[in-house]
Amino acid sequence: MSGRVWLVGAGPGDSGLLTLRGLRALESADVIVADRLGARGVLDGLAADGVHLDAEVVDVGKLPGHHAVPQDAINALLVREALAGRTVVRLKGGDPYVFGRGGEELFACQEAGIEVRVVPGVTSAVSVPALAGIPLTHRGVATSFTVATAHDQLLPLGGGRDHTVVLLMGVGTLAQSALTLARGERGGDCPVAIVEDGFGARQRVTVGTLATIAAQAAERGVRSPAVVVVGDVVRLSPYAPAALASLDLTFDPLAVPRKAPSL
């Protein structure tokens, strides 16, 4: 009898942001096929909290620019383990369906006749900006947002500063993306924040504008993983310098420092 595959979103790397359903799936697993980003931090966090998981853990983590295990091989591994009758959890960073290739893994398993269950996760696109006190929408400031990958060259995105843009995988192409976005309605002085390694040991926030952010990032040695947020919502962050944060707004995010420790 074949097993089953759970596609589980691990969230951005803090075990507190794994869902209860995700935890139950992990507890039922014979084998956990884990990403590097997000998933590894969650497994380590659970172990530190005394949660014991019996499953064998297979690390298929990808470093930026290095595909440790090619996607086809990951798909084949999921199918092979499930056909051998095992319960497999594919633990993926953030949400499986947000730039996570979760759909490809789902279809590969389904084509092999394997039952798949999906557990959504907390995406970094929303949770990492929140660490810097940045809501993606805010009444009177922004009413919509776009999440885009800037892994390759970013295409021009319509809208002004009231339409927040969130870039994932955007560190390597930051200068080009900033130029592209500044050419539109947003302009060079549109606020930008970069949040590196959210929930991790290297967590750090850099705030600037589309005109300045590439130079700031180079100077500070900004590294992946990072989420880039573009738009007027950045002004709401306690990390925003006074010159940027001059909007007259009442915003009091719980548990976010009113004054940034450092910029």
Ligand SMILES: C[S@@+](CC[C@H](N)C(=O)[O-])C[C@H]1O[C@@H](n2cnc3c(N)ncnc32)[C@H](O)[C@@H]1O
């Ligand atoms: C391949 S995408 C996967 C996104 C994931 N499925 C999600 O929903 O968060 C990886 C990118 O997500 C972002 N990312 C994921 N976790 C992050 C974290 N803890 N801190 C900063 N950025 C993160 C970075 O832009 C990274 O390059």
